[in-house]
Amino acid sequence: MIEVENISKSFGALDVLEDVSIEVRDGEKLAIIGRSGSGKSVLMKHFVGLLQPDSGHVYVDGEDLCCAPYEQVRHLRMRFGVLFQGGALFDSKTTFGNIAFPLRYFSSMTEDEIEARVQECLDLVRLSEVGDKNPSELSGGMRKRVALARAIAMEPQYILYDEPTSGLDPETSNTINDLINHLAKELNVTSVVITHDMHSVLEVADRVAFLHGNDLEWVGTVEEIHECTNPHLNSFVKASEYTIDEASATASLSGSSV
Amino acid sequence: MIDALLSPLRAVGKYAILMGRAFASVDEIRIYWKNLFIQMVRIGIDSVPIVALAAAFSGAVLTVQTAYQLETPFIPKTIIGSIVAPSIMLELGVVIAGFILAGRVGARIAAELGTMRVSEQIDALEAMGLNSIGFLVLPRVLAGLIMFPVLYVVSCVVGIGTGIFTGHIGGFLSVSEFLKGARQFFQLLDPFIGFVKSLTFGFIITSVACYKGYYTQSGAEGVGDSTTQAAVLSCVFILVADLMVALLLL
Numbered sequence: 272m273i274e275v276e277n278i279s280k281s282f283g284a285l286d287v288l289e290d291v292s293i294e295v296r297d298g299e300k301l302a303i304i305g306r307s308g309s310g311k312s313v314l315m316k317h318f319v320g321l322l323q324p325d326s327g328h329v330y331v332d333g334e335d336l337c338c339a340p341y342e343q344v345r346h347l348r349m350r351f352g353v354l355f356q357g358g359a360l361f362d363s364k365t366t367f368g369n370i371a372f373p374l375r376y377f378s379s380m381t382e383d384e385i386e387a388r389v390q391e392c393l394d395l396v397r398l399s400e401v402g403d404k405n406p407s408e409l410s411g412g413m414r415k416r417v418a419l420a421r422a423i424a425m426e427p428q429y430i431l432y433d434e435p436t437s438g439l440d441p442e443t444s445n446t447i448n449d450l451i452n453h454l455a456k457e458l459n460v461t462s463v464v465i466t467h468d469m470h471s472v473l474e475v476a477d478r479v480a481f482l483h484g485n486d487l488e489w490v491g492t493v494e495e496i497h498e499c500t501n502p503h504l505n506s507f508v509k510a511s512e513y514t515i516d517e518a519s520a521t522a523s524l525s526g527s528s529v
Numbered sequence: 530m531i532d533a534l535l536s537p538l539r540a541v542g543k544y545a546i547l548m549g550r551a552f553a554s555v556d557e558i559r560i561y562w563k564n565l566f567i568q569m570v571r572i573g574i575d576s577v578p579i580v581a582l583a584a585a586f587s588g589a590v591l592t593v594q595t596a597y598q599l600e601t602p603f604i605p606k607t608i609i610g611s612i613v614a615p616s617i618m619l620e621l622g623v624v625i626a627g628f629i630l631a632g633r634v635g636a637r638i639a640a641e642l643g644t645m646r647v648s649e650q651i652d653a654l655e656a657m658g659l660n661s662i663g664f665l666v667l668p669r670v671l672a673g674l675i676m677f678p679v680l681y682v683v684s685c686v687v688g689i690g691t692g693i694f695t696g697h698i699g700g701f702l703s704v705s706e707f708l709k710g711a712r713q714f715f716q717l718l719d720p721f722i723g724f725v726k727s728l729t730f731g732f733i734i735t736s737v738a739c740y741k742g743y744y745t746q747s748g749a750e751g752v753g754d755s756t757t758q759a760a761v762l763s764c765v766f767i768l769v770a771d772l773m774v775a776l777l778l779l
Contacts, residue, residue, distance in 0.1 A: 348655070348656055348658040357648055357649060359649035359650050362644075373657045373658075373659075425657075
């Protein structure tokens with residue numbers, strides 16, 4: 272379980288998070304939503320110790336990430352797989368090299384075992400044939416899936432997804448959402464999805480946390496969203512629905528013109 | 530105003546912490562030895578042609594100009610060798626190589642790490658549990674410390690060699706006159722000072738570039754800024770360090 276306790280974070284004069292508390296329960300899929308710049312990614316980076324809060328604590332399985340020495344933080348990070356917004360694939364390595372990278376440094380696998388594991392991960396993200404390609408030869412959606420394959424290579428306990436569907440077409444977004452659900456079920460991992468894509472939230476999440484104005488304003492289940500009385504969340508959801516409806520209308524228009 | 534004054538101090542502190550963390554992870558180099566070897570090739574071996582080219586021209590020009598300035602029957606020709614060889618060993622061989630490498634190696638390291646920073650590749654390394662400073666910074670700085678003295682030797686050998694060759698071909702002095710002059714005033718301190726300078730410059734160029742690259746911000750523009758600053762700052766610090774080493778050791 273990940274427990275975030277009253278964390279605050281500022282960058283210079285800019286307050287990003289103020290007294291935020293939340294817990295991520297084992298095995299659940301938590302979506303953290305909010306407008307761009309609301310601090311979703313900053314919050315996610317605290318989960319894995321990439322950022323240190325100005326005040327407050329982050330506990331991973333009871334161990335405090337904020338007070339732990341660097342070696343212990345590194346050890347705790349091995350329980351995580353992180354899918355970064357742009358994939359963050361190492362462009363000096365092939366797809367195979369990217370997925371094999373953590374295995375080479377952190378496992379005692381032989382080269383044959385690594386090869387088998389990489390192929391297994393590529394199969395899981397349904398990209399069996401791209402092992403020898405460079406990241407620059409892959410499309411945006413494929414890059415994200417390769418990054419996901421790298422994130423699951425070490426069989427993590429937690430997977431953090433930072434905007435997994437941003438910049439992707441609806442079909443590829445659905446593929447990514449399916450993958451998140453599939454991996455959560457297959458690997459029994461705890462998932463945290465940072466997104467502003469309500470489609471993705473509805474497809475994936477068990478619970479939803481809404482960040483607004485440096486603060487966590489609402490936490491509840493997906494079913495509870497439409498009954499909530501928080502005006503900011505209602506406005507966010509309404510804007511998303513409008514966008515969804517507009518996208519559907521555009522899609523049907525372009526479909527009819529063909 | 531106060532912020533503008535404190536900013537360089539903060540940068541020095543941040544740089545010192547980065548270097549401290551890099552050298553604190555030196556025991557992990559056995560894990561990253563492959564990366565060290567790759568950096569030694571990229572920083573050292575790949576720089577040999579450009580360093581040799583610069584050394585060749587500076588050795589040749591120095592010989593021609595020294596011969597021109599001492600063109601009088603009262604000064605023996607061997608003096609040309611006595612001036613050219615120590616000048617290359619003490620100053621030209623290492624400073625010219627330093628300037629070239631500040632552009633070639635410094636800019637490359639800053640651009641590479643800067644791009645990794647803005648594309649979250651450094652965060653990805655950290656999130657995996659890897660010590661990104663140990664993995665990225667330490668091998669580059671160590672490779673600089675190991676390979677710059679080697680490049681200094683290349684620079685001296687090629688510079689003095691082309692000096693001898695130019696003196697002979699241009700009819701200024703014979704090979705034996707050059708070598709006699711070079712030996713006449715040779716002191717072991719000269720190559721030693723050059724060696725110390727090469728170590729210092731190697732550290733300056735790689736560490737400044739790593740610092741600038743590792744802490745890059747603001748996308749492509751930030752990478753451009755880091756690259757330029759790494760090259761310019763390295764050149765400035767090379768000049769300062771050149772004087773300091775000379776004052777301390779001469």
